[in-house]
Amino acid sequence: MTAQNDIYALEIVRLNKSFVGLPVTQDVSMTVRPGERRLLLGPNGAGKTTLFNQITGEILPNSGQIKLFGQDVTKLKPHQRAHLGLSRTYQIITLFQNDTLQHNVAFGLLGLMPARWNFFRPMSQHILVEARRVLGLVGLEHLADRPISEIAYGEKRRVEIAMALAQKPKVLLLDEPLAGLSSAERNTIKKLIADIPRETSLVMIEHDMDTALDLAETITLLHYGKVIIDGMRDAVIADERAREVYLGH
Amino acid sequence: MNKIWFWVPIVAGFFALLPFVAGDFYVNLGSQMMIAAIFALSLNLLVGYGGLTSLGHAAFLGVAAYLSAWFTTRAGFGHGTAALLSIIGTTMCAALFGLIALRASGLGFLMITLALSQVLWGLAYRWVSVTNGDNGMAGLTRPMPFGISIESAASFYWFALIVTVAAFVLITVFVSSAFGVSLKGTRDQSRRMAALGFNVWMIRWITFIYAGFWGGIAGLIYVYYNKYIHPTSLSITSSAEGLLGVIAGGSGTLVGPIVGSVLVTFLKNYASSYIDRWNMLLGFVFMFIVIVMPDGIVPGIRRLAGRLKEPRK
Ligand SMILES: Nc1ncnc2c1ncn2[C@@H]1O[C@H](COP(=O)(O)OP(=O)(O)OP(=O)(O)O)[C@@H](O)[C@H]1O
Numbered sequence: 018m019t020a021q022n023d024i025y026a027l028e029i030v031r032l033n034k035s036f037v038g039l040p041v042t043q044d045v046s047m048t049v050r051p052g053e054r055r056l057l058l059g060p061n062g063a064g065k066t067t068l069f070n071q072i073t074g075e076i077l078p079n080s081g082q083i084k085l086f087g088q089d090v091t092k093l094k095p096h097q098r099a100h101l102g103l104s105r106t107y108q109i110i111t112l113f114q115n116d117t118l119q120h121n122v123a124f125g126l127l128g129l130m131p132a133r134w135n136f137f138r139p140m141s142q143h144i145l146v147e148a149r150r151v152l153g154l155v156g157l158e159h160l161a162d163r164p165i166s167e168i169a170y171g172e173k174r175r176v177e178i179a180m181a182l183a184q185k186p187k188v189l190l191l192d193e194p195l196a197g198l199s200s201a202e203r204n205t206i207k208k209l210i211a212d213i214p215r216e217t218s219l220v221m222i223e224h225d226m227d228t229a230l231d232l233a234e235t236i237t238l239l240h241y242g243k244v245i246i247d248g249m250r251d252a253v254i255a256d257e258r259a260r261e262v263y264l265g266h
Numbered sequence: 267m268n269k270i271w272f273w274v275p276i277v278a279g280f281f282a283l284l285p286f287v288a289g290d291f292y293v294n295l296g297s298q299m300m301i302a303a304i305f306a307l308s309l310n311l312l313v314g315y316g317g318l319t320s321l322g323h324a325a326f327l328g329v330a331a332y333l334s335a336w337f338t339t340r341a342g343f344g345h346g347t348a349a350l351l352s353i354i355g356t357t358m359c360a361a362l363f364g365l366i367a368l369r370a371s372g373l374g375f376l377m378i379t380l381a382l383s384q385v386l387w388g389l390a391y392r393w394v395s396v397t398n399g400d401n402g403m404a405g406l407t408r409p410m411p412f413g414i415s416i417e418s419a420a421s422f423y424w425f426a427l428i429v430t431v432a433a434f435v436l437i438t439v440f441v442s443s444a445f446g447v448s449l450k451g452t453r454d455q456s457r458r459m460a461a462l463g464f465n466v467w468m469i470r471w472i473t474f475i476y477a478g479f480w481g482g483i484a485g486l487i488y489v490y491y492n493k494y495i496h497p498t499s500l501s502i503t504s505s506a507e508g509l510l511g512v513i514a515g516g517s518g519t520l521v522g523p524i525v526g527s528v529l530v531t532f533l534k535n536y537a538s539s540y541i542d543r544w545n546m547l548l549g550f551v552f553m554f555i556v557i558v559m560p561d562g563i564v565p566g567i568r569r570l571a572g573r574l575k576e577p578r579k
């Protein structure tokens with residue numbers, strides 16, 4: 018291995034976070050290699066979303082370190098981390114309700130472009146065309162001009178992903194992308210996630226085991242804010258403790 | 267967008283006819299409406315497009331007016347230099363206030379903007395050696411832009427109309443730009459905007475400064491019109507009237523603040539000469555608007571028009 022390969026896409030070192038006395042992240046360490054597909058498992062309230070929020074900078078940890086491609090980003094603001102190649106989706110849909118699908122995805126593009134500081138000209142046609150293309154990737158091009166408020170829940174889930182994909186992220190955090198979907202819809206999204214290029218490292222929170230395990234190479238299991246077990250997929254599935262906490266239902 | 271650029275010269279041309287058909291009382295009323303409209307347009311940048319409700323916007327109107335009065339009477343500058351310095355000073359004041367107020371959003375933002383404007387209001391009353399306190403600063407003059415006198419009611423009205431059109435055009439360009447789109451994004455989903463790479467704080471600060479700049483322009487026209495400035499111009503009432511215009515007309519719409527300001531100024535000046543308690547009347551009208559058209563007159567009318575065009579199926 019060359020030195021280059023030793024740099025993790027994402028590295029979390031001994032992270033701690035408490036909400037008014039309630040510890041939700043306890044000494045969490047985790048690494049993600051470039052291109053890796055990692056599944057983040059854990060029962061409800063284990064602190065998975067809170068960990069994502071700390072990785073993106075929406076919540077600051079009490080102690081510990083977060084690195085993107087070797088760079089310490091622990092103190093950086095969310096928008097600065099986005100510019101280093103970090104994107105996420107939300108467990109609770111967080112879209113621009115009154116704007117069209119195309120406009121929503123365009124936000125994802127504009128956020129990383131210098132054009133967002135243009136005070137004189139509207140968003141360029143080029144951005145809108147690209148937004149449409151990305152909507153095509155998630156099969157929603159035909160709804161591009163409809164406002165979010167008029168589309169179905171499953172379609173909103175796909176817009177969540179399209180917004181992140183538009184950014185061509187180096188590290189993508191997916192927070193329960195399949196939550197609340199029918200099995201047909203789950204398969205659509207599963208395929209979508211499987212098709213994400215290897216330039217993007219993935220960390221995915223997901224409860225739906227059938228789907229999630231197929232996509233995962235490595236698994237981190239969180240329980241009460243602690244990493245219970247971390248390793249290759251098959252080793253984790255076979256692990257006694259994993260069964261106890263999570264898989265053994 | 268293009269539809270707007272088509273209508274601007276037509277509507278402006280129409281308004282320009284007022285002095286030919288109405289007496290000085292109405293022409294002066296028209297000038298006051300223009301001043302209120304510029305003020306409301308600038309406030310709408312924060313309230314309507316930024317989702318930041320300020321109750322202290324009169325600070326910028328007042329600072330520009332006082333600076334202009336001070337520079338022309340005490341420092342002996344000409345109107346051109348005084349206007350430039352006043353606007354620069356007001357914009358810098360907005361930059362400073364923005365730094366303080368944008369530590370919060372929502373109710374906190376409202377309270378801080380209110381507090382900051384109240385500080386200036388108190389200063390205007392107490393710092394008598396500079397502001398002449400409760401007596402206000404009188405004996406001011408109007409400038410002669412490009413050597414043209416704006417002393418008559420009609421010429422001042424046209425002057426105010428030109429500035430209003432400029433304000434409308436430049437504010438419309440601002441909110442329609444890529445930056446303006448980002449601004450609306452921070453209003454609707456600030457958290458997601460940050461995660462997408464937008465510097466939410468910076469977007470809001472720049473908007474605050476730009477709004478302060480136009481608030482200052484409104485203040486200049488205001489002091490030229492009245493040839494007098496008093497601390498009440500900085501008061502919460504002054505800020506609230508602007509806010510009322512924005513909300514009544516339709517916050518976050520391009521022409522709503524103009525419609526709202528015209529209404530508020532009309533009620534305040536015209537109705538007050540017939541009805542003692544114009545404030546009460548204003549209250550009733552405002553309540554009526556809020557109940558019948560909760561998002562303001564312009565969106566309300568637009569919805570009505572849509573319903574008429576497309577009868578129920
Ligand atoms: N802002 C907050 N303030 C206080 N407590 C919080 C906050 N956010 C989360 N918590 C608490 O922290 C714990 C972990 O929450 P988190 O949302 O990270 O869990 P999760 O693993 O994502 O669960 P789920 O599978 O239900 O989404 C929960 O007990 C939650 O109530």
Ligand SMILES: [Mg+2]
Nearest residue numbers: 065066067108
């Ligand atoms: Mg969660």
